[in-house]
Structures are given as C-alpha cells and as structure tokens.
Amino acid sequence: MRTTRNWRQKLSDFIDNPKNRFLILLGPIHVVLFLVLLFPFLLMIFLSLSGWEPGKIAWWLAQFNYGTGFLKVFGDARFIWSLARTFLIVAPAVGLEFVFGLIGALLFSKAFRGKKLIATLFLMPMFFMPVVVGYNFWMIFQPRGPLNYILSLMLGGAVEIPWLSERSAAIAALIISDVWQWTPFMFLIMTAGVLSLPENPIMAAKVLGASDWQIFRYVKLPMLKNIIVIALIIRFMEALKLFDLPFIMTGGGPGFHTETLSIYAFVVAIVSGRLGYGSSVALILLILFLLIITPAIRPILRRR
Amino acid sequence: MSEEVLEEKLGISGWIVLVIGLILTLFPVFWIISTSIKPMGQWLTYPPVFIPETIAVENYVNIFTGAALLTTFANVPMITDSIVDSAICSVFGTLFSIAIGVLAAFGVSRHRLGGEFFPVFLLAARMAPPIAAVIPLLILYSVIGLVDTYIGLILAYACFTSPYSTWMIASFIDEVPIELEQSAQVDGLSTIESHFKVTLPLIKGGLVATSLFVFILNWSEFLLALALTHGDIITIPVQIRSFTVYSGILYGPQSAFGVVAIIPLIIFSLIIQKHLVRGLTFGAVKR
Numbered sequence: 001m002r003t004t005r006n007w008r009q010k011l012s013d014f015i016d017n018p019k020n021r022f023l024i025l026l027g028p029i030h031v032v033l034f035l036v037l038l039f040p041f042l043l044m045i046f047l048s049l050s051g052w053e054p055g056k057i058a059w060w061l062a063q064f065n066y067g068t069g070f071l072k073v074f075g076d077a078r079f080i081w082s083l084a085r086t087f088l089i090v091a092p093a094v095g096l097e098f099v100f101g102l103i104g105a106l107l108f109s110k111a112f113r114g115k116k117l118i119a120t121l122f123l124m125p126m127f128f129m130p131v132v133v134g135y136n137f138w139m140i141f142q143p144r145g146p147l148n149y150i151l152s153l154m155l156g157g158a159v160e161i162p163w164l165s166e167r168s169a170a171i172a173a174l175i176i177s178d179v180w181q182w183t184p185f186m187f188l189i190m191t192a193g194v195l196s197l198p199e200n201p202i203m204a205a206k207v208l209g210a211s212d213w214q215i216f217r218y219v220k221l222p223m224l225k226n227i228i229v230i231a232l233i234i235r236f237m238e239a240l241k242l243f244d245l246p247f248i249m250t251g252g253g254p255g256f257h258t259e260t261l262s263i264y265a266f267v268v269a270i271v272s273g274r275l276g277y278g279s280s281v282a283l284i285l286l287i288l289f290l291l292i293i294t295p296a297i298r299p300i301l302r303r304r
Numbered sequence: 305m306s307e308e309v310l311e312e313k314l315g316i317s318g319w320i321v322l323v324i325g326l327i328l329t330l331f332p333v334f335w336i337i338s339t340s341i342k343p344m345g346q347w348l349t350y351p352p353v354f355i356p357e358t359i360a361v362e363n364y365v366n367i368f369t370g371a372a373l374l375t376t377f378a379n380v381p382m383i384t385d386s387i388v389d390s391a392i393c394s395v396f397g398t399l400f401s402i403a404i405g406v407l408a409a410f411g412v413s414r415h416r417l418g419g420e421f422f423p424v425f426l427l428a429a430r431m432a433p434p435i436a437a438v439i440p441l442l443i444l445y446s447v448i449g450l451v452d453t454y455i456g457l458i459l460a461y462a463c464f465t466s467p468y469s470t471w472m473i474a475s476f477i478d479e480v481p482i483e484l485e486q487s488a489q490v491d492g493l494s495t496i497e498s499h500f501k502v503t504l505p506l507i508k509g510g511l512v513a514t515s516l517f518v519f520i521l522n523w524s525e526f527l528l529a530l531a532l533t534h535g536d537i538i539t540i541p542v543q544i545r546s547f548t549v550y551s552g553i554l555y556g557p558q559s560a561f562g563v564v565a566i567i568p569l570i571i572f573s574l575i576i577q578k579h580l581v582r583g584l585t586f587g588a589v590k591r
Contacts, residue, residue, distance in 0.1 A: 016494040024496065025411030026418055029404040029466055036463035037429060040440030047443065100325070107322055112314035118322065120574065122329055127573040129524040131541040132562040135548070136336045139555065144350045146335060180332060185584060192581045230585060237431040244526045248545060262435045262527070269439045270531050279443075282436040289432050297427045300585070 041286075048279035069280035078256055079281065082264040083288075089171060089260065090239040093178040098232060100179070101186025105194045106216070119191075126184040134248030137177040138164065141249070167257040170250050174258060177245050182238075186231055193227035194220070226299065233296045240289070261285060340364070340559035347555035363556035367564070380557045383564070386543040392454055393529075393539060394522040397461025401518050402511065404462065405469025410499045412470065413477040414485075423471075430467035437464075438531045445532060452536040460528050465518045472517065472583050476510030477503060513579035516572040523569060540565045 014020055048069055073079055104122060108115065125133070140147050141163035151159040163173045197220060205215045243262035246252060252259035252267065259267070265285060269278020314322070339347070343360040346353040365371070370382035411417035418425075441460065442451065450456030484506075485498040493501060504511075526541040533542065544565065547558045573580070 012494070015496050018495070021411065021415055021496075022417050025407045025415070026422070027407075029408040029470065032400075032404055032459065032463045032466060033429065036441060036460055037437055040437065040444045043443055044440035047440070103321065104325060107314065107318050110312050110314040110318060112319070112322075118326065120577070121326060123573070123577070123580075124333060124570065125329060127520065127566070127569040129526075129541055129544075129562075129565055129569065131524070131526050131544050132336070132566055133332075135544060135558065135562060136332050138548075139339060139559075140332060140335055144348075144352075146352045146354070149351050180328070184329075188581055189585060234585060241433045241435070243435065244541075247526075262433055265433075265435045265439065266527070266531070270442065275439065275443055278439045282439040285433055286436040289436070290428065293428050293431050297424060297431070300427065301424065 044279045044283055047276050048283045050276055069277060070284065072277065073280050073284055078259070079264060081256065082259045082261050085171075085258070086240060086242060086260045089174050089178070089258075090236065090242060093175045093182070094232065094236050094239050096175070096179045097183045097186045097235060098228070100183045101188075101190045101231075102228075104183070104187040105190035106220075108191050109194045122187060123184045125181045126188075128181065130181065130244035131248055133177060133181050134245045137173065137180070137245075138249045141173045164250050165254050167254060170254065170258045174242075174246055174249065177249065178239065178242070181245075182235060185235060189227065189231040190224070193224045193231075196227075197223055229299050233299065237289075237293065237296060240292075336559050336562055339555055340563050342556050344556060347553070360556060363560040364564070367557045367561050380554060381543065381547060383540070383543060383561055386538045386540050387564075389454075389537050390523060390540040393457045393461060393537075394519055396454070396458045397465065397522045398515055398519045400458060400462035401465040401469045401522075402473075402515050405466055405473050405514070406504070406511070408466070408470045409473035409477055410503075413474040414482070414499065426467040426470055430464075434464060434527050438528060442531055450532075452533050454537065456532055457529060457537065457539075460532060461522045461525065464525075464528065465521050468521065468583065469514055469518055472514045472579075473507070473510065475582055476507040476514075480506050510579070513576045514583070516576045517579070517583040520569055520572055523565075 015024060049064055050069075108119065128136075139145060142148075143160050143162050143165075147163070148159045148161055151161070161169055163169045201219050201223070202215060205219045210219070241262055242260045243266070246258045246260055247263055247266075250258040252263045256264075265278060265281045268281055269275055338354060338356065340363055341359045341361070342353060342356045342363075343358060346356055362371075366380040367383045370380060412423060445451045445456050450459070480503045485495075485502050488498040488502045489495065524541065525539070526545075529539040529542050530545075533539070538546075540561075544558065544561055547554060547561065576583070
C-alpha cells in the first residue's frame with residue numbers, strides 16, 4: 001500500500017517538475033521523428049557515400065566512393081530533365097489553380113441562391129484520393145474516351161488526341177488533372193481571405209466611384225497579398241512532390257517524358273533496387289527542397 | 305454593419321462563370337460514377353456511353369465477392385482485405401499521430417518548448433518530399449524487419465502526419481485563454497493536469513476535426529504504402545493501382561472500387577468543412 005502511494009507520488013512529482021516538461025510533451029514526437037526521419041537520414045548519408053546495392057554485401061561493408069555518387073546524379077540527364085519537367089508541370093498548374101481559385105472566391109463574395117451547396121460541390125475534388133483522380137482521368141483521357149468525343153462534338157470533326165502517349169499532350173493532361181484536383185484548395189483559402197477583408201475601404205472606394213476592376217486591383221488585391229503568398233507557397237511545395245497522378249496516368253511515360261522528380265527517385269531507388277545511388281538522389285532532393293523551403297516557410301510562421 | 309445591405313447580388317456573367325466551373329468540376333465525378341454502373345459491354349464503346357440504360361450493380365457486388373467474369377481471363381480482385389488493411393493503418397496511424405501531436409501541441413503552444421527551431425523543423429519535415437525519406441526508411445525497415453507490417457506503416461503514417469496534427473491542435477489550444485488553466489492551478493491542479501483537465505475538453509471539437517483531417521491524409525496515402533509493402537499488407541490506393549496492372553482492364557469494377565474508396569472521405573470532409581482552412585494552412589489562416 002505504501003509503496004503504491006510512494007510510486008504514485010514519485011510519478012506526479014516527475015510530471016509536475018518543469019524540468020521534465022520537454023521530455024513529457026515533446027519526447028514522444030521526437031522519438032517517432034528520430035526513428036522514422038532522422039535515423040534513416042543518417043543511414044542515407046552513409047549509403048549515398050557508398051555504392052551499396054542490396055544482395056551483394058552487407059551495407060556496413062560497402063566501399064566508400066568519396067561522393068562520386070553525387071557527381072553521377074548531376075551527370076544523369078534523366079535527373080536533370082525530371083527536375084526541369086517537374087517545374088514545367090507545377091508552375092502552370094499552380095498558376096491556373098490560383099487564378100481559378102481567386103475568381104471563384106470573388107464570385108462567392110457576392111450573394112446568390114444555393115451558395116452553401118455550390119461551395120460544397122466545388123470543394124469535392126480535393127477529397128478524391130489522388131490515385132482515384134489519376135485513374136479517373138486516365139479513363140477520361142483515353143484516345144477514344146469521353147474527352148476526345150466531347151471535343152469532336154464541339155469542334156465538329158473527329159478529334160483523336162493521344163493524351164497520354166504524346167509528350168506535350170501528356171504534360172497538358174497532367175496539368176489539367178492537377179488543376180482539377182487542387183483548384184478547390186486555392187478557392188477555399190482565397191474565400192477565407194476575401195471574407196476577412198474589412199468592408200470600410202471597399203465601401204469608401206465605391207462611394208468615390210471606383211469601378212469593380214479598380215476596387216479589385218487597388219483595394220482588395222493589396223489586402224489579400226499575405227494570404228495569397230501563403231496559399232501559393234503551400235500549394236507549390238505540395239505540388240513539387242507530384243507523384244500519384246503521373247504514376248497512375250502515364251507511369252512516367254511516354255519514355256521518360258512525364259517522369260517527375262519523385263517518380264525518378266522512386267523508379268531508380270525502389271523499382272530497380274539501386275538503394276545506394278537512390279540515396280544520393282534522395283539526399284540531393286532533400287537539399288534542393290530545403291533551399292526552397294527555408295525562405296518559403298517564413299511568411300507562414302509570421303502568421304502565428 | 306449588417307451584411308444584407310452590403311452584399312451585392314451575383315450578376316448574369318457571374319452565374320455563367322459559376323455554371324461553367326460547376327460543369328468542369330462535376331464532369332469527372334459524374335464520369336467515374338457512371339462508369340461504375342456500366343455493364344461490361346459498355347466500358348469501351350465509341351461513342352462512349354454517358355448514361356447507362358441499365359444499372360450494373362454487379363460491379364459493386366463483384367469487388368466484394370471476387371466473382372469471376374466469364375468473358376475475361378481474370379477474376380475481379382476482392383477488395384475486402386485492402387479495406388481492412390487501410391482501415392487498420394489509417395485509424396491507428398491517426399490515433400498515434402494525434403496522441404503525440406496533442407502532447408507536442410501543448411509544449412509548443414503553452415510553454416514555447418523547442419523554441420524557434422522546433423516549429424520550423426516540423427513544417428520543413430512536412431514540406432520535404434516523402435520520397436527522400438522513404439528510400440532510407442525502406443532500408444531501415446528491411447534491416448529491422450518492418451517491411452510489410454502494420455506497425456511499420458502505422459509508424460510511418462503517424463510520423464508523416466504529426467506535423468499537421470501538432471500545428472492544427474496548437475492553433476486550437478492558442479484560442480483557449482490561458483487564464484482558465486491558471487485559475488485551475490490556483491485550485492490545486494498541476495500545470496500538466498490543467499492542460500488535460502481544463503483545456504483538452506474545451507478543444508474536443510478541434511481534436512475531432514484534426515483526427516478526421518489526418519485520417520483523410522492517411523487513407524489517401526499512396527507513396528509510403530507502395531514502397532513499404534510487398535503484398536502481405538495492401539492498402540486501398542495500392543490495390544486500385546494493381547487492378548490495372550494485374551487484372552487487365554476492368555473499368556466497371558475499378559471505378560466502383562474508386563467510388564467506394566472515396567465515400568468516407570467525402571463524408572468526413574463535410575463534417576470538418578469549417579476547419580479545413582486551418583488544417584490546410586498549418587493554422588496560419590483561421591476562419
């Protein structure tokens with residue numbers, strides 16, 4: 001009986017002691033992050049310095065290559081192209097998502113019937129599993145699928161665009177699918193921004209006779225600047241990881257023409273099992289992202 | 305100021321834009337539902353069938369029973385296993401993520417533990433490409449035997465969503481006045497007790513919203529599941545992909561599977577609609 005109370009007392013003393021707060025509150029998340037992110041990260045640095053591939057020898061016996069693995073990655077045209085291509089897909093996609101989202105948000109600042117229902121419908125694509133979106137658009141983009149059929153009806157002649165098997169058409173198909181899925185994200189955040197705009201400056205501009213465009217350009221847009229920056233950053237960082245859609249829709253093809261950074265790393269490291277070389281690729285990717293992330297998260301932190 | 309006075313009505317041109325937007329948004333939704341109820345003969349016809357005359361319920365039945373289609377060489381794969389696996393990994397991954405997230409959120413929000421660095425680290429961890437972490441994680445998992453296990457996937461899910469849960473819960477905690485905890489401490493509760501007995505019950509709604517949000521992320525996750533499993537465990541997204549790879553073209557059942565997979569996501573998203581902005585922006589934008 002006494003020992004139980006003693007034990008309990010000790011535990012509650014331990015919990016109450018401010019010195020242990022870090023351990024109690026941040027300890028668990030650190031254990032998980034260490035196990036899943038940090039430890040593998042150290043392993044990755046080690047492996048990227050060796051040309052280790054599974055099956056031949058144990059990983060800790062692999063020979064050091066003194067960083068030549070990294071040189072090989074930068075000399076790999078497939079890697080450089082996948083880098084360029086990722087931006088080629090992501091930049092127009094995020095740009096279009098932003099424009100459409102902003103237009104939607106401005107429309108929703110007006111009053112109309114069925115607003116709530118229509119907003120819910122507009123948000124739906126965001127909750128589709130990316131894999132399902134990929135599969136669905138894969139069906140829609142078939143050469144003899146519904147999109148080409150609708151286009152033939154509209155243009156009055158047979159349209160047979162090989163959406164998924166021709167280089168630029170495949171890039172366009174990926175952009176369209178990404179825009180479909182993620183415009184709702186921009187719409188949602190822009191709506192939050194537009195709703196939080198103060199009424200007085202807008203009223204004042206109206207009284208002074210400003211046109212709708214002028215009110216948007218010189219009153220609303222400057223006040224929305226912060227939230228626009230945050231939305232663009234978050235969406236852009238997410239989009240750079242693009243994997244699911246091209247993996248399902250084109251598998252990186254035709255050839256390597258829709259291979260994004262994530263797909264390239266996945267194919268090189270996991271599909272073909274070159275884990276040593278794959279580690280070099282992963283490390284370079286990580287450094288590349290950190291270079292972009294570091295300045296990018298400042299505006300988000302400032303909001304808190 | 306009352307809103308009715310200020311709110312302008314949407315004009316004709318606005319309605320036109322709205323309707324075009326709705327058609328573009330809803331057509332793909334319509335297409336997958338329509339394909340999921342098409343009988344086999346109408347999957348590949350040209351011109352494509354938009355509204356099937358008969359509803360082929362068998363597409364939905366077959367994916368649960370795994371019945372053989374007489375005219376094709378392959379069975380329709382059964383999806384019950386992947387639903388169970390996805391549910392186990394998503395639910396426990398979510399609970400785990402929320403558990404460590406709640407603790408960390410109190411640390412960050414109430415005590416500024418981890419200083420400037422920790423929140424930045426969390427955000428960076430979330431924004432970094434998962435593929436960069438998956439490659440070494442796969443090596444680690446194959447060494448310690450966690451490939452193709454529930455624990456391995458649950459751990460990975462919890463880790464990758466813990467930045468979301470921490471940031472989102474912290475933003476809910478921020479909204480509870482600290483004075484409530486302080487007055488409870490005067491009444492004899494310790495600091496940690498006051499977190500859990502005073503603040504936690506007040507953010508119950510926020511915790512539910514965060515859990516559903518994290519669940520949606522886990523349920524849809526593809527890359528981790530694809531890399532860290534080899535078939536003993538199969539999640540829904542991995543199986544949706546394997547339909548096309550291993551079973552030939554089964555438009556109807558695969559679409560039906562897609563619809564089934566999405567239903568919980570749509571329901572959950574409706575429940576948490578008002579907290580979405582906060583989740584998606586790591587609490588940077590509140591509504």
